[in-house]
Amino acid sequence: MSNPGTTKYRELTNTTVADYLSGQSSVAPHLGPNASEWKVSEIGDGNLNLVFIVQSNQGTVIVKQALPYIRARGPSSPLPLSRAFFEYEATTRHSERAPGTTPALYHFDKDQAIIVMEYLSPHIILRKGLVLGNQYSRLAESLGQYLARIHFRGSDLSMDSASKKMDAALFAGNHALCQISEKRIFTEPYYAADLNRWSSPQLDDVVQCIRQDEPLKAAVNELKDKFMSNSQTLLHGDFHSGSVMVTDHDVRVIDPEFAFYGPMGFDVGAIIGNLLIAYCSQAGHADTNDDRSEYSRWILTVIAELWSTYEVEFKNLWLSERTGELYPKNVFPQSNSKESLNSLSRYLTSILADSFGFAGAKMIRRIIGVSHVEDMTTIEDPDLRAACESRALSIARTLVLKRNSLSNVQEAIKIAEKSNSMSCEKSR
Numbered sequence: 526m527s528n529p530g531t532t533k534y535r536e537l538t539n540t541t542v543a544d545y546l547s548g549q550s551s552v553a554p555h556l557g558p559n560a561s562e563w564k565v566s567e568i569g570d571g572n573l574n575l576v577f578i579v580q581s582n583q584g585t586v587i588v589k590q591a592l593p594y595i596r597a598r599g600p601s602s603p604l605p606l607s608r609a610f611f612e613y614e615a616t617t618r619h620s621e622r623a624p625g626t627t628p629a630l631y632h633f634d635k636d637q638a639i640i641v642m643e644y645l646s647p648h649i650i651l652r653k654g655l656v657l658g659n660q661y662s663r664l665a666e667s668l669g670q671y672l673a674r675i676h677f678r679g680s681d682l683s684m685d686s687a688s689k690k691m692d693a694a695l696f697a698g699n700h701a702l703c704q705i706s707e708k709r710i711f712t713e714p715y716y717a718a719d720l721n722r723w724s725s726p727q728l729d730d731v732v733q734c735i736r737q738d739e740p741l742k743a744a745v746n747e748l749k750d751k752f753m754s755n756s757q758t759l760l761h762g763d764f765h766s767g768s769v770m771v772t773d774h775d776v777r778v779i780d781p782e783f784a785f786y787g788p789m790g791f792d793v794g795a796i797i798g799n800l801l802i803a804y805c806s807q808a809g810h811a812d813t814n815d816d817r818s819e820y821s822r823w824i825l826t827v828i829a830e831l832w833s834t835y836e837v838e839f840k841n842l843w844l845s846e847r848t849g850e851l852y853p854k855n856v857f858p859q860s861n862s863k864e865s866l867n868s869l870s871r872y873l874t875s876i877l878a879d880s881f882g883f884a885g886a887k888m889i890r891r892i893i894g895v896s897h898v899e900d901m902t903t904i905e906d907p908d909l910r911a912a913c914e915s916r917a918l919s920i921a922r923t924l925v926l927k928r929n930s931l932s933n934v935q936e937a938i939k940i941a942e943k944s945n946s947m948s949c950e951k952s953r
């Protein structure tokens with residue numbers, strides 16, 4: 526799908542998008558021939574890339590183009606165009622491993638760092654739905670299945686060793702995006718990094734406590750070690766609630782530009798952490814008609830059901846598709862044997878422990894690091910917002926520190942339900 530040869534990279538604008546697309550035969554079936562009548566608008570609400578919506582009387586497509594820098598910061602913050610290549614490659618693999626979970630891909634241009642894909646409609650970004658208080662009946666099941674399928678089928682449990690290593694080598698090229706995660710998630714929240722921000726003055730003391738919290742910093746670096754050196758599977762890599770688009774009946778996953786071979790718990794933890802942020806933010810979105818208490822409980826059921834679906838699907842795949850080098854058939858001939866199922870259980874326990882830890886690390890970075898989330902930023906009352914954030918920090922710290930001693934997801938949910946605000950005494 527990539528254009529042959531190297532043509533000079535050009536940033537698309539509202540006025541050049543139609544011209545560019547009209548030269549691409551793979552896009553014609555989706556928009557038809559009359560390029561002069563297409564409507565183009567730039568809808569990117571993210572930090573990194575340009576995203577255009579292009580509408581004709583025959584259909585609509587999304588055009589996503591990487592910029593040679595971080596969009597939100599401008600040309601002084603360079604970022605490789607190759608992230609579009611990794612997003613395209615990851616979407617291709619994930620759509621094969623978990624059919625029906627991604628937008629369809631129509632066109633990819635490596636030189637121009639452009640992906641043209643299916644326009645998801647009437648889907649909305651899950652994070653926005655969580656702020657609005659919408660329930661989605663298929664959410665937990667869809668997310669749990671998606672994660673189990675991409676994780677299992679991209680790992681040494683399924684792939685042959687050479688293919689997996691070669692693919693891991695390819696995705697090692699996405700190191701610039703990995704480095705963003707290394708710094709933003711695991712490093713900057715724990716020292717006075719320039720771009721950090723938080724609800725001040727309410728959280729000033731808490732931020733100081735976190736920076737001096739030796740057990741927490743040590744645990745976060747253990748997680749960072751896993752993030753950097755455990756290439757268990759091809760992850761989504763940025764699996765927060767802004768990377769999921771939903772309707773009542775459908776759940777799709779977008780934006781795997783941070784994809785790399787890493788620990789399975791990093792994706793599971795990302796979504797659990799973001800759901801817990803949504804949970805903590807609900808008090809800030811309550812009004813006289815709805816105190817959001819029922820909705821808050823629903824968010825916790827999503828976390829529990831997401832993990833139970835993940836376990837069930839992972840087990841199905843363990844029993845039926847274990848064709849890789851790890852736990853091989855010649856060593857574990859009976860998939861259903863006690864020995865095999867015990868190994869599966871240990872494998873899942875380890876993913877869950879990692880998930881709790883990564884969930885906590887992800888929550889902390891969204892509250893005291895550079896990049897914040899709408900769940901909290903849309904709470905207008907600064908004291909109420911800080912109270913919600915403080916509660917999230919308290920949950921996060923406990924999850925990071927207790928990740929290896931929690932025996933199931935219900936224990937994590939109890940921690941969330943019982944938590945109050947983060948207290949400095951606790952973290953000393």
Ligand SMILES: Nc1ncnc2c1ncn2[C@@H]1O[C@H](COP(=O)(O)OP(=O)(O)OP(=O)(O)O)[C@@H](O)[C@H]1O
Pocket residue numbers: 568569570571572573574575576587589628642643644645646650767779780782
């Ligand atoms: N296939 C799609 N269908 C409909 N809307 C889409 C699609 N892809 C992206 N969008 C919209 O464009 C927005 C930005 O897309 P995306 O998150 O991929 O961009 P990004 O620049 O990588 O953002 P981020 O800074 O979060 O990494 C999404 O939040 C969503 O509203």
Ligand SMILES: [Mg+2]
Pocket residue numbers: 571573780782
């Ligand atoms: Mg992105």
